[in-house]
Amino acid sequence: MLKGPVTDTVISVIADYAVNYKPSSDIALDTANLTLMDSIGCALLAMDYPACTKLLGPQVAGTVVPNGSRVMGTRFELDPVKAAFDMGAAIRWLDYNDTWLADEWGHPSDNYGAILSVADFMNRNSEPKERSKFTVLDVIKCGIKAYEIQGVLALNNSFNRVGIDHVLLVKVASTAIVTSMMGGTVREVENAVSNAWLDATLRTYRHAPNTGSRKSWAAGDALGRAVRFGMNAIAGEMGYPSALTAPNWGFQDVWYKGEQITLERDLEKYVMENILFKVSFPAEFHAQTAVEAAFSLHAEIMDRLDEIQEVIITTQESAIKIIDKSGPLNNPADRDHCIQYMTAVGLLKGSLTAEDYEDNAAADQQIDFLRDKMVVVHDKRFSKDYLDPDKRSIANALQVKFIDGSMTKKVTVEYPIGHRRRRDEAKPLLYEKFRSNAETKLSPARVEMLLSLFSDRAQLESIAIDEFMSLLVPE
Secondary structure, X not given: OOOXXXXXXXXXXXXXXHHHOOOOOHHHHHHHHHHHHHHHHHHHHHOOOHHHHOOOOOOOOOOXXXXXXXXXXXXXXXOHHHHHHHHHHHHHOOOOOOEEEOOOEEOHHHHHHHHHHHHHHHHHOOOOOOOOOOEHHHHHHHHHHHHHHHHHHHHHOOOHHHOEOOHHHHHHHHHHHHHHHOOOOHHHHHHHHHHHHOOOOEOHHHOOOOOXXXXXXXXXXXXXXXHHHXXXXXXXXXXXXXXXXXXXXXXXXXXXXXXXXXXXXXXXXXXXXXXXXXXXXXXXXXXXXXXXXXXXXXXXHHHHHHHEEEEEEEEOHHHHHHHOOOOOOOOHHHHOOOXXXXXXXXXXXXXXXXXXXXXXXXXXXXXXXXXXXXEEEEOHHHHHHHHOOXXXXXXXXXXXXXXXXXXXXXXXXXXXOOOHHHHHHHHHXXXXXXXXXXXXXXXXHHHHHHHHHHOOHHHHHHOEHHHHHHXXXXX
């Protein structure tokens, strides 16, 4: 009997971790509760934007799925594939959810769209007294594992350098976790994950001149396919053991220029413990500290706008690669990935909101006036500290020079408020962010109930996920 190819090591390690690892770190669990709360709040806020909500709901109008997965902030009950798409798209829509930065970038909270969809669907279709129903604690443990798979793959594998979008890692991570959630064995998870690796996507929609709204629903698309791959594997569909390493036709030879995909560290709980939150304003993360610096200079420059000669942004290599843009910005997706635009708004207003990316706000001629004055400079130390695993800084510096030769101080922000080193400072602001976001779709009483739950880990984590999801349906 002929033997098939040996399963690629990366695929087998991911599958074993997804099925067998049991998260127990109190820091990771506490942070995971914050990530779940923050992701839900981001999704609820996105429901105010028709560009997002037009994509939500059953694929065929009028389709009803008995005991389907709920989509937070709506009254939809959908099949788990479409519900994963909808929740993933909503969580990601405003570029306000948490972030991971390394050789590759991404947003591990995207994974909650698939995790919540599958957990809710399985609970609602299980026997009423079945003991194995998913609780919120089960969901956040799945979150820890999904974050770890996506984030560790990102540490030393730069998919963007070969034109592949980082949502591939969302697809791989969610596929592994939801397959295990559905009772998959290690072999079934391997089969599902191998299919995810075959699904590389170009990142064309993240870059000028093609920057567009697909960057906001690409993660949802990845999640829907992750759930489908998991269901197929549970049904007995085969996998492709050497999907990464097969000569000529494998991922590494076709997409990755012959380089190896590797896992830099053991899969445990590192990523969740070090995740980056967008605490007070929605902006692509490489610009967060630049915007914080802009806020601090707002009062000093507002009465001297006509005297500005130059605005110097000093930044890291990744920011230059992703968000250094000149010329016309065609839509909100273009603007929230332009460091000059975000910094200009921060200087002009001392604040930044999702509305500042819309066409009406972008019509303010002062924004382009400041953008034309901006110079972006690379600081090699910033890039070095960005990749240092003990620092993981995302530094930017900002200085404004005036025609008369005077200048502001050079404001350097090494760590954004969402960084682990500033977690105590950020926590109360994350609760307020959730309150503000959730009140756009839920009653104040319901929001207070949810805040009370998120403030009491023991009570929150004991709730069955179907009961919890019912609290996210608008009254």
